[in-house]
Amino acid sequence: MINITLNTHQLLDSFKKISQELDANINQTSDCSNLSFSNKFGKGSIKAIKSSNFTTYFEFDVNFNEDVYLNKVVHHDALYSTYCSKGSILCKDDYFKERILKEYTSSLYSLEKENIIEIGFAKNTHYRFSIIEIDQNMNNSLYTKVVDIFSNSKNDSNFLHLSSCNLKIAHYIDQINQLQECNLVNFLLLESLVNKILATNIKYLLEDINLKGTNTSNLSNNDLNKIKEVANSIRLNPGERYTISTLCRETTLSPSKLQEGFKLFNKTTVNEYIRNVRLLKAEKLIINEDLTISEIAYTVGINSRSYFSKIFKEKFNFSPKTYQERFSKYTNISDQLKEDFQTQY
CATH class of the missing domain: 2.60.120.10 (Jelly Rolls)
Incomplete structure (x- = not known):
C-alpha cells in the first residue's frame, strides 16, 4: 500500500x-x-x-x-x-x-x-x-x-x-x-x-x-458504457441515419433502457439529443464552410430543408440563411478570396 x-x-x-x-x-x-x-x-x-x-x-x-x-x-x-x-x-x-x-x-x-x-x-x-x-x-x-x-x-x-x-x-x-x-x-x-x-x-x-431521490436507475455499468459510446458516436457522426431500432441493435439495449440512459446522461431523449447534435454541427458548417443551406442540412442528416430551417430557427432565433448572412466568415468575400482562404486554411 x-x-x-x-x-x-x-x-x-x-x-x-x-x-x-x-x-x-x-x-x-x-x-x-x-x-x-x-x-x-x-x-x-x-x-x-x-x-x-x-x-x-x-x-x-x-x-x-x-x-x-x-x-x-x-x-x-x-x-x-x-x-x-x-x-x-x-x-x-x-x-x-x-x-x-x-x-x-x-x-x-x-x-x-x-x-x-x-x-x-x-x-x-x-x-x-x-x-x-x-x-x-x-x-x-x-x-x-x-x-x-x-x-x-x-x-x-x-x-x-x-x-x-x-x-x-x-x-x-x-x-x-x-x-x-x-x-x-x-x-x-x-x-x-x-x-x-x-x-x-x-x-x-x-x-x-x-x-428528491426519485431519479433511480436499473442500468448496469456495462449499459452505461454502451450509452456513452453511442452518444459519442452520434456526436462525431451526426450525418448518419439514426433510428431507435438501429441504435438498439448496435448496443443490444432495449428501447426503454436506451431512452433511460440518455435521460440519465444527457437530460434528454435520444431523438432530442440527435437533433441538438445536428443543429450544433450545422451552426459550425454555416460559419466555417462555403455551403448552401440545403447542402448543410443534408450533411448533418436532415433531408428536408424546410424542417431544418424550422428547428434551426427555434434553437438559434435566426433562419439558417439569416444566420449565414450575419455570421459566416465567407459573407461578402469574392469568389477569388474564398478560393484563397480555403487554400490557406
Missing part, C-alpha cells in the same frame, strides 16, 4: 514528493505540474493546472499495481467539484465519513475546517478522476453564492452533494486533456471548460435535489 499527499497550497512540493514516491517523471512550472510513470508502481499520469481565477484543476489517469491512498488536504472554506469518468472512487473524511463516487457521477462539497479526504485507488484498476478546487479567499463571490444554494443552514457551510450520472462533464474533461501545453491560449480555454464543468455539476445537482 502506498500513501501520497496532495496540498494545493504547497503544490510544487507535493508533486515533487509524489514523483519520488512513484518514481515518476515530472515537469513543472509555476502554474502547471505534470507527472507520468510506467514502472513497478503501475502506469498513468497526474496533473494540476492553476488558472488565473484562483481555481486549480487536478486530473488523475492512473492504474496502480498496488493499492494507493491519496490524502487530499481540504482547505478551510474552499469549494470542491469532483467527477469520476472511469472506475468508482472510495472517499472518506472525518466529517462526511465514507462514500463512493461512481463512474460518470460528480460531487460538490465544502468544509468549514481544514481536513483530509482519503481517496482510494484499488490496484489493477483504471481510474480517471478530476478535482476542481476554488479558493474562496480569492473568489469569494462564487463561493458565497454556491454555499447559499447548497448549505443546510446559514450558520453551516459544510455540505456534500452527489449527482446522478451525466456525460457532459466527461466531454469537457476530454477537451481539457487535449490541452497539452501551458500557454495563454490554453489557460483561457481551461478556465472556460472548468467553468462549464462547475456549471454543469451545479445544474445537475439542483435537478437531482428537486427530484
Whole structure:
C-alpha cells in the first residue's frame, strides 16, 4: 500500500514528493505540474493546472499495481467539484465519513475546517478522476453564492452533494486533456471548460435535489458504457441515419433502457439529443464552410430543408440563411478570396 499527499497550497512540493514516491517523471512550472510513470508502481499520469481565477484543476489517469491512498488536504472554506469518468472512487473524511463516487457521477462539497479526504485507488484498476478546487479567499463571490444554494443552514457551510450520472462533464474533461501545453491560449480555454464543468455539476445537482431521490436507475455499468459510446458516436457522426431500432441493435439495449440512459446522461431523449447534435454541427458548417443551406442540412442528416430551417430557427432565433448572412466568415468575400482562404486554411 502506498500513501501520497496532495496540498494545493504547497503544490510544487507535493508533486515533487509524489514523483519520488512513484518514481515518476515530472515537469513543472509555476502554474502547471505534470507527472507520468510506467514502472513497478503501475502506469498513468497526474496533473494540476492553476488558472488565473484562483481555481486549480487536478486530473488523475492512473492504474496502480498496488493499492494507493491519496490524502487530499481540504482547505478551510474552499469549494470542491469532483467527477469520476472511469472506475468508482472510495472517499472518506472525518466529517462526511465514507462514500463512493461512481463512474460518470460528480460531487460538490465544502468544509468549514481544514481536513483530509482519503481517496482510494484499488490496484489493477483504471481510474480517471478530476478535482476542481476554488479558493474562496480569492473568489469569494462564487463561493458565497454556491454555499447559499447548497448549505443546510446559514450558520453551516459544510455540505456534500452527489449527482446522478451525466456525460457532459466527461466531454469537457476530454477537451481539457487535449490541452497539452501551458500557454495563454490554453489557460483561457481551461478556465472556460472548468467553468462549464462547475456549471454543469451545479445544474445537475439542483435537478437531482428537486427530484428528491426519485431519479433511480436499473442500468448496469456495462449499459452505461454502451450509452456513452453511442452518444459519442452520434456526436462525431451526426450525418448518419439514426433510428431507435438501429441504435438498439448496435448496443443490444432495449428501447426503454436506451431512452433511460440518455435521460440519465444527457437530460434528454435520444431523438432530442440527435437533433441538438445536428443543429450544433450545422451552426459550425454555416460559419466555417462555403455551403448552401440545403447542402448543410443534408450533411448533418436532415433531408428536408424546410424542417431544418424550422428547428434551426427555434434553437438559434435566426433562419439558417439569416444566420449565414450575419455570421459566416465567407459573407461578402469574392469568389477569388474564398478560393484563397480555403487554400490557406
